[in-house]
Amino acid sequence: MKAAVLREVGKPLQIEDVKIGKPGPHEVLIRTAAAGVCHSDLHFVEGKYPFPLPAVLGHESAGVVEQVGSEVRTVKVGDHVITCLSAYCGHCEVCLTGHMSLCTSPDTKRGKGDEPRLFREDAGASTMNQFLNLSSFAEQMLIHEHACVAIRRDMPLDVAALIGCSVTTGVGAVIHTSNVRAGETVAVIGCGGVGLAAINGAAIAGAGRIIAIDRIGSKLNLAKHFGATDVIDASADDPVKAVMDLTGGGVHHSFEAIGLKQTAEQAFRMLRRGGTANIIGMIPVGTTIELHGADFLGEKRIQGSLMGSNRFPVDMPRFVDFYMSGKLKLDEMISRRIPLTGVNEALEELKTGELARSVIVFDH
Template sequence: MRKIIAAVLTRAPGRLVTRELILSDPGPDEVLVRIAYAGLCHSDLHEIDGTFATTPPIVLGHEAVGFVERVGSAVHDLTAGDLVVTCLSVFCGRCRACVRGMPSICARRTWLASGRPDRLTTLDGRPVRPTAGIGAFAEMAVVHRNALVAIPPEMPLPTASILGCAVTTGIGAVVRRARVEPGSSVVVIGAGGVGLAAIQGARLAGARTVIAVDLVPEKLAAACELGATHALDGRGPDVVAQVREITGGGADHVIEAVGAASAVAQAMAMLTPGGVATVVGMVPSDPPIRLDGNDLFFLEKTLQGSFMGSNQFVRDIPEYVDLHLRGRLRLDRLVSDVVPFEEINKGFESLAAGRGRRIVVEIRPRKEDR
């Protein structure tokens, strides 16, 4: 066991506070990872601000990059010093979903992600939950082997930190769940880190028309730089009509990357008959999503969800790294700010205000780390 410094959510809604915690040694199927950088995700923010229920005390953070310090006795494919990325869609490899090639919805994920109750505790022995079994807003984390993937050491660390959520979610929603075909028209609602990844995924898939919708001019400019053919201000009352005009009657695909019931309804309205809307944002249950039954019955539109881009991250993430290193993906453009660990709350304030794209926190890199 060892003492570590972590940013802990002690009440919700609330703010993260720095605490000294006890981290256990890794079990047989676990890996001790020294975290270098971690991305700030809206799902973390929603637990901090109380939008989604959580149970404090909890160490948030699920997309991160770090270095293997030690492996458990049953881990034979990782070794100390390996550069690894965390992904919250930990999988068992044996359940019905996993054997069908759908590890992102593994039936045993919740159990695997819960970890051992003594994995992370206060100094007086009270359990502290690491979110998704990771808890990346800390100097070190003990993580199940199936929540990690090794990547090449030449990958820049701040960019690598967002591979396990923003990148897999955005690109995966396009290529794995929506299965966008060459020549298609695609709308992406929300041009944050996930949305910008989806835009690049649509470009890679060969979409002819890629329309970005957002409220922030800087994000729309980044979307155009990364492959969007059109950029629309989502506050405009005629944004649906604009999409229909650009696409000649409606888009083949709409990717909803905001997480709002109103955006889901807007996505359905933007579709051509027979089109598909894919929701990747975390939509609160209140207010409920309202749909027009005619869209489903007479117009054969489809509304579907995609958790974490329906990823197979052990295969997907190395491929995305390769595409980035070869210049076919600009994943570095998804990161707008890198903040020091002691300013993590300021980073979340920027995220809540809609500033920037993906914000990354620098945890504790070594001098030789990049």
């Protein structure tokens, strides 16, 4: 199969012929229909987060089940599925206490002595590392059954792919991690795919005021369509002061969807007393943030959110229903559809911050 491989940090991905194994007892072979090009992929390409190489990248995808292992009970051949990078085992402490997105059990991966899921036959059957349990920049994926969920057949798969990461991360951070309630105020810093999803999620949750913050006018215009009631151009205004002026003292919930020291600190500073700042963006390894200690006397909180604190087998079918009923805006999030060979151009475009999402579409 064709796959986009990262062999060296800072270098373009290479389109290569990669071999894929047969499903083990709890594994599923999926024909990839679409894969979103996410800013998280770029973090690994740039080396801001280390990962063993070579690796087939990609982690936001949807497809059709082609084969299932002997013990698989959650999906069947022919099912349309959305994948999720936060694979869960179902029996560790975090899973049993309802925090499936935090599962790191090795049970969802193949052991060191097992044949790899991905490999290059012409390189002496050398291992090709699987990226975030998925590796979706490829024509097929071989994954644990607890890394995908079946969805209704009338959901377009190119749009469904976005639910696999950005939507689940953004909407989930709002409704699960921070538990936004009707009438509360929300600020979202960064209006890329994840930020737009957080804005949309806040609208669905009934937030009374939703403030979108970005430096790019076109993204702020898009944010209004996704549910923002107010927008702040961060290139012209001090975002913290602007939020304080708009709300008369700060927001109940802020969401940082970029992954920068400065914006993480701003997310905390724009809170009202008792407010919660949620860091969704991937702040580079080794970066520290600074907060004023006295602010904690106002019961202000800052917390992380991994993949929207999801319960994806339940969440994703519901998000599909939200889309089909018109509540979740996904079509507008896709800037363009591209072939696998366009992946490097899409990664370069992410650096400018101009586009919301490029989606790789596999024509089979």
